[in-house]
Amino acid sequence: MATTKKTPPVATRNRERSKQKLLRAVGKIIKTGGFSTLGINRVAEVAGMDKKMIYNYFGSLNGLLDEYISSLDFWSNVKGDKLPTEFPNGGHNFVKQMILAQFDYVHQNPEFQKILLWRLSEERDALKTLTARQEANGEVLLQGITDPHFGDNAEAYRAVMAVIIAGTYYLNLFAELNGSTFCGIDLATTGGRKKIEEALAFLIDKTYEGL
Amino acid sequence: MATTKKTPPVATRNRERSKQKLLRAVGKIIKTGGFSTLGINRVAEVAGMDKKMIYNYFGSLNGLLDEYISSLDFWSNVKGDKLPTEFPNGGHNFVKQMILAQFDYVHQNPEFQKILLWRLSEERDALKTLTARQEANGEVLLQGITDPHFGDNAEAYRAVMAVIIAGTYYLNLFAELNGSTFCGIDLATTGGRKKIEEALAFLIDKTYEGL
DNA sequence: TAAATAAGTCACTATTTGGTGACTTATTTT
DNA sequence: AAAATAAGTCACCAAATAGTGACTTATTTA
Numbered sequence: 340m341a342t343t344k345k346t347p348p349v350a351t352r353n354r355e356r357s358k359q360k361l362l363r364a365v366g367k368i369i370k371t372g373g374f375s376t377l378g379i380n381r382v383a384e385v386a387g388m389d390k391k392m393i394y395n396y397f398g399s400l401n402g403l404l405d406e407y408i409s410s411l412d413f414w415s416n417v418k419g420d421k422l423p424t425e426f427p428n429g430g431h432n433f434v435k436q437m438i439l440a441q442f443d444y445v446h447q448n449p450e451f452q453k454i455l456l457w458r459l460s461e462e463r464d465a466l467k468t469l470t471a472r473q474e475a476n477g478e479v480l481l482q483g484i485t486d487p488h489f490g491d492n493a494e495a496y497r498a499v500m501a502v503i504i505a506g507t508y509y510l511n512l513f514a515e516l517n518g519s520t521f522c523g524i525d526l527a528t529t530g531g532r533k534k535i536e537e538a539l540a541f542l543i544d545k546t547y548e549g550l
Numbered sequence: 551m552a553t554t555k556k557t558p559p560v561a562t563r564n565r566e567r568s569k570q571k572l573l574r575a576v577g578k579i580i581k582t583g584g585f586s587t588l589g590i591n592r593v594a595e596v597a598g599m600d601k602k603m604i605y606n607y608f609g610s611l612n613g614l615l616d617e618y619i620s621s622l623d624f625w626s627n628v629k630g631d632k633l634p635t636e637f638p639n640g641g642h643n644f645v646k647q648m649i650l651a652q653f654d655y656v657h658q659n660p661e662f663q664k665i666l667l668w669r670l671s672e673e674r675d676a677l678k679t680l681t682a683r684q685e686a687n688g689e690v691l692l693q694g695i696t697d698p699h700f701g702d703n704a705e706a707y708r709a710v711m712a713v714i715i716a717g718t719y720y721l722n723l724f725a726e727l728n729g730s731t732f733c734g735i736d737l738a739t740t741g742g743r744k745k746i747e748e749a750l751a752f753l754i755d756k757t758y759e760g761l
Numbered sequence: 762t763a764a765a766t767a768a769g770t771c772a773c774t775a776t777t778t779g780g781t782g783a784c785t786t787a788t789t790t791t
Numbered sequence: 792a793a794a795a796t797a798a799g800t801c802a803c804c805a806a807a808t809a810g811t812g813a814c815t816t817a818t819t820t821a
Contacts, residue, residue, distance in 0.1 A: 350817090351768090351769095351816095351817065351818095352767080352769070352816090354767080354768075357768080357769090374586075374671075375585075375586070378807090378808070378809080379810085380808070389769060389770060389771080390810085391770080391771090391811080392769070394810075394811085395767095395769090399809095399810095400809085456670055458724070459667055459670070459726075460584060460667060460671065461584070461727070462727055467730070470728055471730070474730070474731060474733075474734070477733060478734060481733070481734055494745055495745065495748060495749065495752070497734045497735055497745075498733070498735050498745040498746050498749035499749040499752065499753060501721060501733035501749070502714065502717035502718070502721065502746065502749050502750060502753065503713065504732075505716070505720035505732065506714065506715075506716040506717035507713070507716075509670075509716035509717065509719050509720035510713065510716045512670045513669070513670060513716065516669065516672070516673055517678065517681055519678070519681065519682070519685075520685060521685075521712050521715075522685075522688060522692070522708045522715065523685070523692055523705075523708045524705075524708055524712050534708075534709040535709050535712060535713065537706060537709060538709035538710040538712070541706070541760075541761075542710060542713065542753055542756075542757075545753075545756035545757070545760050546753075546756070549752075549756050550752075561787090562786095562787070562788095563786090563788070563798045564798085565797080565798075568798080568799090589777090589778070590778085590780085591777080591778070600800060601779085602780090602781080602799075602801090603798080606797095606798080610779095610780095611779085
């Protein structure tokens with residue numbers, strides 16, 4: 340026989356594959372539409388499955404959403420393996436590049452934008468866990484590199500970074516829907532985004548110089 | 551007679567008063583809950599009126615929401631009459647106080663927070679109009695005071711302010727739901743907020759010094 | 762191969778949603 | 792005071808919502 344009974348070429352019924360289909364359906368809906376269209380019927384329809392399966396596998400839509408959230412892995416992309424080993428000047432240049440890359444990453448990634456938005460809109464344990472993971476990730480950088488460099492001003496440095504990072508988040512979210520201008524800067528154009536990038540670089544430079 | 555027929559002490563039927571009740575119901579729902587509970591049935595219930603009235607007065611829930619949005623007047627509170635006439639140093643001190651006041655204002659005002667969030671979540675003409683009004687408001691300040699002061703760097707200044715203002719928005723929204731820490735700063739505590747305020751002041755100072 | 766288990770389908774319920782037509786009643790106009 | 796207009800009530804509809812029990816069928820186990 341060409342094919343064995345134990346491993347059929349493609350199973351028509353497969354728990355794990357079906358679960359993945361549902362998880363990907365959630366991502367698809369979130370990416371394109373908003374959260375208002377995120378109902379159990381819609382998810383089942385997009386996944387091409389019966390909604391009963393959602394109850395079977397995840398207990399409820401909430402369970403599915405929680406598992407979707409914990410399956411996300413945005414932050415490890417930012418840091419990850421490609422971390423340098425040397426950080427001259429308290430990571431001045433590294434931090435600058437990281438912030439600029441993040442500003443672009445959020446812009447390019449609609450799913451990430453929606454998660455950011457979700458975190459501002461709804462209380463959900465899985466989202467808090469995600470936030471905690473992100474914080475823990477940043478803490479490595481802060482404690483290992485910038486805290487020692489800034490000494491007594493370490494907390495002041497953290498506060499400045501908080502404002503700057505929060506700014507990149509908000510501007511990207513704002514640009515997505517409004518498209519229009521913010522403080523007279525057109526965030527929909529590459530020229531406008533370039534101005535923001537220069538401002539980010541400027542603020543980081545001044546922080547490393549002046550703190 | 552004690553009371554005339556023309557002006558009854560309290561009319562049981564009054565178009566304007568009823569419209570206001572509906573508008574205030576929208577505000578109440580938005581303030582406390584989110585947008586997910588903002589249905590026509592709920593609005594009618596909170597207002598203590600029949601939903602038919604919403605169709606009568608506003609044509610639809612959308613019409614009511616649009617009128618609610620255009621009834622908002624957050625921005626004029628910020629500027630308004632209390633504008634000084636002299637702006638030394640390109641409004642350095644004035645801008646700093648304004649940003650800090652705004653950071654606190656957003657924190658204190660849940661309805662404003664929800665509108666900010668709404669602008670990030672949904673496309674709606676009335677919201678764009680609101681945004682345009684806000685922009686026009688800021689433009690007066692930018693064109694009249696900071697543009698002349700910064701000359702060739704006027705646009706760079708605008709970009710910096712965009713980042714800073716966006717940062718205050720996001721941090722306040724983030725603090726509202728997550729309560730937890732951002733970049734290691736606990737935004738729920740007065741101590742953490744104080745650190746953010748100092749960071750805002752620092753960034754503005756460095757911008758006026760270094761641009 | 763037969764029995765057991767798990768995957769998936771389908772039809773159905775109860776509740777809630779937005780929306781409307783017909784009605785009553787208060788207020789204004791004549 | 793009578794007629795007209797507008798405010799407000801209520802019962803009802805169609806569609807969509809979340810959720811479930813009974814069923815069929817594929818896959819695995821014995």
